[in-house]
Amino acid sequence: MSAALGLPFAGKVVLVTGGAQGIGRGIAEAFAAQGASVAVADIDANAARAWLASASRPHDVQTHRAYDADLATHGAIVRLIAQIEADYGRLDVLVHNAAYFPLTPFAQITPPLLERTLAVNLSALFWLTQAATPLFVKQGGGRVLVTSSVTGPRVAYPGLAHYAASKAGVNGFIRAAALELAPLGITVNGVEPGMIRTPAMDNLGDAALSARIAGAVPLGRLGEPADIAAAMLYLASAGASYVTGQTIVVDGGATLPEASAAFAASR
Incomplete structure (x- = not known):
């Protein structure tokens, strides 16, 4: 297979953290479909192996691999990149998608919970990028992508103060790292998902709540992992070679300033 046959990521290696389920799985599947060899790193080893079994096909020129990795520690991240x-x-594209966000009222946030949230969501992005940079430099450049969120940079939700703080930090990292890594041919960008239909949404309530949330989105539906994956594919593509330090909001218009007023008027 080659890019000439319509597979623009043929011959490329893409690492997706938290890639065994939800948004991460959608991202991993999208890159695999475009010809990439995809390395999925996930704390859920069984889910990672299940993804690998579903993604690998007999006689496929792509080589996918699954890695069991808890990204809360610097040492685990260094070992992961060394194994890649x-x-x-x-390594051509690093996608940090893994996240930790247990719904917890502010008054009940404990030091271990906050520390793990910041470690997985924010610190891991630092250490992954730092460890991957020498690999990128060897081949003349690379792409760092991260799944951020509208929660933190744009809006807030009760019970997610720890998560919001980590994602606001992620967006700050994207801008600062983009400046420092640009001379090395490395771009740094992110995607800010809104409400996406994943197993993690079960943490936020029942089906009735999901329906109400979907009804408040201007486009009238919850997002799908494929919606986020499409934005990631663009940011990793040749067409985005002049884009760095940016985030793309993929939320169906939910965070537009006029959205809440338009929803109220339509009720």
Whole structure:
């Protein structure tokens, strides 16, 4: 397979953290469909292996791999990138999608909960990018992508103060790292999802709540993992080679300033 046959990521290696389910799985599947060899790193080893079994096909020139990785520690991240280098010899796109966000009222947030949230969502982005940079430099450049959120940079939700703080930090990292890594040919960008239909939405309430949320979205539906994956594919593509330090909001228009007024008027 080659890019000439309509697979623009043929020959490329893409690492997706938290890639075994939800948005991460959608991202991993999208890159695999475009010809990439996809490395999925996930704390759920069984889910990672299940993804690998579903993604790999007999006689497929793509080589996908699954890695069991808890991204809360610096050492685990260094070992993960070293294993990617040993297995593939290169890395073209790093997608940090793994996240930790247990719904917790502000008064009940504990030091361990806050520390793990910041470690997985924010610190891991620092250490992954730092560890991957030498690989990118060897091949003349690379792409760092991260799943941020509208929660924190744009809106807030009760019970997610720890998550909002981590994602606001992620957006700050995107801008600062983009400036420092641009001379090395490395771009840094992110996607800010709104309400996306994933198993994690079960943490926020029942089906009736999901229906109410969907009804408040200007486009009239919840997002799907494929919606986020499409934005990631663009940011990793040749067409986005002049884009860095940016985020794309993919939320169906929900965070537009006029959205809440328009919803109220339509009720």
